[in-house]
Amino acid sequence: KAGVTQTPRYLIKTRGQQVTLSCSPISGHRSVSWYQQTPGQGLQFLFEYFSETQRNKGNFPGRFSGRQFSNSRSEMNVSTLELGDSALYLCASSWGQGGTYEQYFGPGTRLTVT
Amino acid sequence: EDQVTQSPEALRLQEGESSSLNCSYTVSGLRGLFWYRQDPGKGPEFLFTLYSAGEEKEKERLKATLTKKESFLHITAPKPEDSATYLCAVSGNQFYFGTGTSLTVIP
Numbered sequence: 072k073a074g075v076t077q078t079p080r081y082l083i084k085t086r087g088q089q090v091t092l093s094c095s096p097i098s099g100h101r102s103v104s105w106y107q108q109t110p111g112q113g114l115q116f117l118f119e120y121f122s123e124t125q126r127n128k129g130n131f132p133g134r135f136s137g138r139q140f141s142n143s144r145s146e147m148n149v150s151t152l153e154l155g156d157s158a159l160y161l162c163a164s165s166w167g168q169g170g171t172y173e174q175y176f177g178p179g180t181r182l183t184v185t
Numbered sequence: 186e187d188q189v190t191q192s193p194e195a196l197r198l199q200e201g202e203s204s205s206l207n208c209s210y211t212v213s214g215l216r217g218l219f220w221y222r223q224d225p226g227k228g229p230e231f232l233f234t235l236y237s238a239g240e241e242k243e244k245e246r247l248k249a250t251l252t253k254k255e256s257f258l259h260i261t262a263p264k265p266e267d268s269a270t271y272l273c274a275v276s277g278n279q280f281y282f283g284t285g286t287s288l289t290v291i292p
Contacts, residue, residue, distance in 0.1 A: 075228070104280065114229075114272070114282035127279045161228050170216045170276025176228035 073098065075164050075177035083183045089150040092180045096143050096164030102126075103145040104174060105137060108159040120145055121168035149182075157184045187212040191273050191283035198290050201262045206286045208273030209255040218256050220249050221272040223285070229272055263290045 076095045084090050096103050105117040116129035120139035137147040143164075149156055159181050163174035189210045198204055210218070217236050221229035233242040235251040242249045246267065248259040258271055270285040 106282075113284040114274075116279050116281070119279065129279065163228075170278065170280055173217075173219055173231050173234045174280065175231055176221075178228050 075162055075175055077160075077162050077177040077180050079180060080178065081181045081183075083185065084152050085185055086152055086154060088152050089148065090152060090182060092147045092149075092160055092162075092182075094145045094147070094162030094164075094177060096145070096162075097175055100164035100166055100175075101143050102165040102168045102172075102174075103139055103143065104163045104165070105145070105147050106161045106163065107131070108161055108179070109157075114161070117147070119168065126168050152184045154184050157182060187275070187277055187281050189273055189275055189281050189283040191271075191286050193286060194284070195287045196289070198260075198263055198288070200264060200290055200292050203259070203261045203263070205260070206258040206271055206273075206288070207255060208258070208283055210273075210275045210281075211254075212275045212277040212281065214277045216276040218251055219274045219276070219280075220247075220256070220258055221274065223270045223272055232271075260288070263288075265290045265292050 078093045102121045104119040107115045119127040123139045134150045139145045159179045161179045163176045165172045165174045192207045220232040223229040233249040238253045240251050246261050250257050268290045270287045272285045273283045274280050
């Protein structure tokens with residue numbers, strides 16, 4: 072069974088630009104969550120999507136947004152990039168929503184903002 | 186406030202030297218406690234799920250236990266390939282991750 076895939080794996084962007092990251096969950100999984108990981112803060116929850124609806128949102132500014140498609144694939148968008156947005160962005164899929172089931176993570180997208 | 190605290194932050198063990206990692210938590214309406222392993226530059230790898238106090242799970246040299254306020258990850262006779270960061274997460278309305286324990290096993 073294929074795991075969670077994320078594209079691209081690496082990105083370099085300039086301050087002020089926007090970026091879109093993509094995530095394909097494990098087949099049959101309907102929940103997709105996004106996390107930001109930095110050395111200082113660890114894994115921080117961004118949002119969760121289930122059946123194309125955002126079910127939960129972490130404490131991040133509105134510049135961070137996402138969506139989920141009918142095939143459960145998800146995208147995350149960050150607008151007006153700041154230097155502090157440099158991080159590893161991780162996508163995780165789960166069979167169900169809301170934290171009852173374990174999440175399986177992709178390899179992440181390493182975003183560098185210069 | 187929901188939060189997860191892991192200790193120690195870093196741990197160095199000689200090969201074969203058993204030890205335990207701690208994860209203490211406060212969360213409203215705990216749905217589950219999860220352990221992950223993360224290697225540098227990779228996404229976390231799922232290890233265990235624990236749902237209720239007294240529950241235990243084992244996998245090779247790893248054993249996870251759960252009480253009402255904390256969980257332990259016991260590592261028995263570790264090998265160098267067990268070197269990684271071990272993350273604990275609890276789920277209420279969302280997942281809350283600890284900052285991890287960086288384990289180094291020296292041959």
